[in-house]
Amino acid sequence: MRQKPTRREPVFPMFGSDPIVHVEDRPREAVPLLIAGLTEETFHTSTAAAVSMLDGKDSQRAAVFEAITANGPNGCTDDEIQAALKLDGSSERPRRWELWKAGRIEIRRDAAGNAIRRTTRTNRRAVVWIVTIHNERTTLS
Numbered sequence: 012m013r014q015k016p017t018r019r020e021p022v023f024p025m026f027g028s029d030p031i032v033h034v035e036d037r038p039r040e041a042v043p044l045l046i047a048g049l050t051e052e053t054f055h056t057s058t059a060a061a062v063s064m065l066d067g068k069d070s071q072r073a074a075v076f077e078a079i080t081a082n083g084p085n086g087c088t089d090d091e092i093q094a095a096l097k098l099d100g101s102s103e104r105p106r107r108w109e110l111w112k113a114g115r116i117e118i119r120r121d122a123a124g125n126a127i128r129r130t131t132r133t134n135r136r137a138v139v140w141i142v143t144i145h146n147e148r149t150t151l152s
Contacts, residue, residue: 033111071098072106079107079116079140086119086141107140116140 078092087095093103110116119127119139128136 071102072109075106079120080142086139087125088129088137088139105118114143
């Protein structure tokens, strides 16, 4: 029988084991293997939190895309999206990154190909995100 893990040990091995577990009364759900600070005491809470966010990510991603789309060719900075949607940066930035990775948005550029930047509420310069031209055509047709 395996000994109970110490505080610094992960609850389950990171490799070579089935990362599927039961969460409360839900069907078997995939659990991220690298949850920071995961211990036996925090396992079920962390897993339940991760599962509860699955649907939230989709709606947040859609809201971020809609905010960028609504500003047309002017686009939005992360700061402007966060202010408009009342989202924390830790929630908004990953959703914007997912949209960028999926090719749905891109950085707005000038004629020379340089990134367009605007000043944020904290007086920093931030890139402006716009819907990709491919998505604009898709939306219009």
